[in-house]
Amino acid sequence: MQVFTYMISFCENPPVTVFDPNRKRNARGEQRQQALLRAAAAAFGRLGYHQTTTNAIATEACVSPATLYQFFPNKEAIASELASMYAREMAEAERAIDSDGVLSFVEAVAELIDVCMSFNRKRPEFHTLVVDAPLSPSARADKQTLGQVFVDFIAVRLRRERPDLSRFEAAHHGQVALMIFRGILDELTVASAHARPRLELAMRNAILRYLMPVLTESPRK
Amino acid sequence: MQVFTYMISFCENPPVTVFDPNRKRNARGEQRQQALLRAAAAAFGRLGYHQTTTNAIATEACVSPATLYQFFPNKEAIASELASMYAREMAEAERAIDSDGVLSFVEAVAELIDVCMSFNRKRPEFHTLVVDAPLSPSARADKQTLGQVFVDFIAVRLRRERPDLSRFEAAHHGQVALMIFRGILDELTVASAHARPRLELAMRNAILRYLMPVLTESPRK
DNA sequence: CTCCCATACAAGTAGATACTTACATATCGA
């Protein structure tokens, strides 16, 4: 009975030397966690997701690899945490555009594109996180939601101009706009500072020129 | 001196048990090499470049991993060989379009897009090879050339319609068309058979709508 | 003061995978 009690206590209170989601954090711990996220963001941005090792993240944060695993269960969790933060932040920024509906269709879409491009420029690591990293289900959901916000933004404005357009059609055109955005963004992330303004203009032109005919084409297609 | 002679002979005629580019091949060897390329293509297409292990390629070809290394120095060389073949084949197909110049601008560009989409549909592994695989310098050059053929095809047709357009401007618009193509292609490669025709239409629309205004906008921009 | 536990790390382990070695067999020219 003594042995059994001992085993229970042994199994229930092991010395915590790995990640525990319920562990209490003090101020130092919170700061370490934030520092690790910042270090990971910098490393992902410089090397891309796959080239960035957990050891590199630890080194960047000036801690040992073991310390990293006190705060995150694995590499994917770090990427997922960052991707979720960024996806929610970006979705929020998109939702804030023209909330009082005073912008014209062209102005609103141009603003949407600007906001998205600015965000990706401010957070260069976001691209590799979304494209290359395997994400947790919840991070995937946030990424999915972000895409949906972009699509819906355009779909809503399309139907505001052309109420006879089906929801399905409107969403489809929003999705195509997103594909165009991603295609040009891929180049923007590697473009020289000198080439960037011209590409940003091309981004606006490509998406708006795709969408404009939708507003005027024959109602029954 | 004997020892020296022995060492020379030892160094110059080691039993060849690894890849040697100058090795003579017999018919069986040629067939094995082709079979390995076919197996690799199938595996890359199914799993993507990174998920495809050299062991998986060997298994797919029904040989041992060691046999694979009799015919290729490393995994990258297999991907590079395939990517080069495909890039050259696709570039050739693009150059063959409208060689006698009878098509209109819209017809020619639409044909270009069709050819590119058909090729990617016929060789689903091409996408991951070009996007995900680290390629040899020569394969990278072939990939680069392929992109240039696409860009030039459009640039030449643009300047045929608007001779006052600078080469630089024309190439820029060709590059943007390529970015749009890639953005939508990314989705096409994962789209359901049901969603594909709609996306293929969107591909044509997105690129042509981007390019058409270039033909009519004010000569001095 | 003191005990608990969060923090920290040196020095590992584990598992995956690209690639090799040592050796056996098939083919083919002379």
Next chain:
DNA sequence: TCGATATGTAAGTATCTACTTGTATGGGAG
């Protein structure tokens, strides 16, 4: 038929990298 060489493989090795273990330290609650 025989030797040279191409083809083939079982059973590895080497290395990389995500992740752990055992142990030491420091700060805060009681």
